[in-house]
Amino acid sequence: MPERLQRKTAHSPTHSLSDRALADFKVGVDNVIFSVDTAQNRLLVLLVMRQEEPFLGQWSFPGTLVRHGESLEDAAYRILAEKIRARNLYLEQLYTFGGPDRDPRESAHSYGVRYLSVSYFALVRFAEAELIADGVSGIAWYPLDQVPQLAFDHNKVLEYGHRRLRNKLEYSPVAFEVLPELFTLSDLYQLYTTVLGENFSDYSNFRSRLLKMGFLSDTGVKASRGAGRPASLYRFDAEAFAPLKDKPLVFI
Amino acid sequence: MPERLQRKTAHSPTHSLSDRALADFKVGVDNVIFSVDTAQNRLLVLLVMRQEEPFLGQWSFPGTLVRHGESLEDAAYRILAEKIRARNLYLEQLYTFGGPDRDPRESAHSYGVRYLSVSYFALVRFAEAELIADGVSGIAWYPLDQVPQLAFDHNKVLEYGHRRLRNKLEYSPVAFEVLPELFTLSDLYQLYTTVLGENFSDYSNFRSRLLKMGFLSDTGVKASRGAGRPASLYRFDAEAFAPLKDKPLVFI
DNA sequence: TCAAAAGTGTTTATGCTACACCCATGG
């Protein structure tokens, strides 16, 4: 997010005490975890119901505060592992939200401690992802278009995550982190349309473009789903993809 | 940066005291400020010499710790304003580095306080950017290929910044934040070659592609630099560009 | 009048788009 300098009124550099009035922080990690239900063509995001103040009883992204000796990424994996059992997953840092007053705990009982949130963006395979209901808290896959008002600034976080997902889909092979290991080309196409919206491309063109790239291997196995001609099941061939890594790809 | 789950040895969820052993943080902001010297076709990055421990006397990015009531972005603008007077600048968040042991102060005198760094990516116009030498500390524009060993993990931060710069150049009109207000098309071309490396495109093709996009307006004024035919001075026309915003552009 | 830098144009190959069409299956 670009920000433009608008002749801000700078803090006067008084070299006084205020120079050392550093804020103390707790650092939280929040995971925006996406998945796609290929059967129903729905884009899902994982929400948990908060069991503590603030925002008790509201939906939010699974998050945690960072512990002693723990890296940000470790913390991200830790809550992830608490909420979900997934065999395969993709995780990367999303954005850091750190304004004052973004967390109601700040001004309250905790002597000016600030809460900063480093958000992470994750993708998991829907079929392989087993939610861990600990019997107490709520946890649910929410269709993206039905996400309610969230705790903290999490609706803004979601915006960032969604934008990242769309970009990733276009320029990197993340789709195969979300699809089951074996998938048909229409599965792939449906995934793209549900995330990127209708009319992003013609099916047959999408198909030939992807096949020409050469990293989708036809297993020969056919999948019959109701009426119509059975489709071939494909698999993403990581070796064949390797040379294309960090080349400017377009999956449009 | 994608990270892959490698069956990490998770912290045992003992529900013991360790559950609440939250780390305390100071949060720093570090600015990776790029500029381009069009006269000499050099890509520059702003470094300051540290005046305090740790890493006293080593080069680093201008940074500061976040103060009470100050947002991350405010802090970024604050140090920026301390080091440089710029009329126009571009700033966006880059990445957050937060592993334990990234700052030697952590294990030392400050009872386990962690130091986290939110890095920002900035672009300024070389001619308009006036460095503020406060008489004490060193400050300098370093050509990217001559950057020395830096303090903290700043060499890694620089890698991130450089990658971001290259991507931004290809997909967004940031080049015009770095160029002077009036520039020739070869200035623009030189900028792209110095950042993206030789042979990213033929000059004449680059030229016609850019002109066809229609947001470069010819001022009619000619600029003569030594021998050769004088070049037209162009200006970036923000209004003409507006409709193309967030369309998938390619400036290759 | 020549070299250097700016600017124009042309040719060829490649790619995207929009279709029309054929194939295999279940009902």
Add this chain to the structure above:
DNA sequence: CCATGGGTGTAGCATAAACACTTTTGA
């Protein structure tokens, strides 16, 4: 045998890549 979804092919247009050429200046 027909509706449904899977899969193939192609004509026309737009763009990219390579390169030859012209124009305008300083020396």
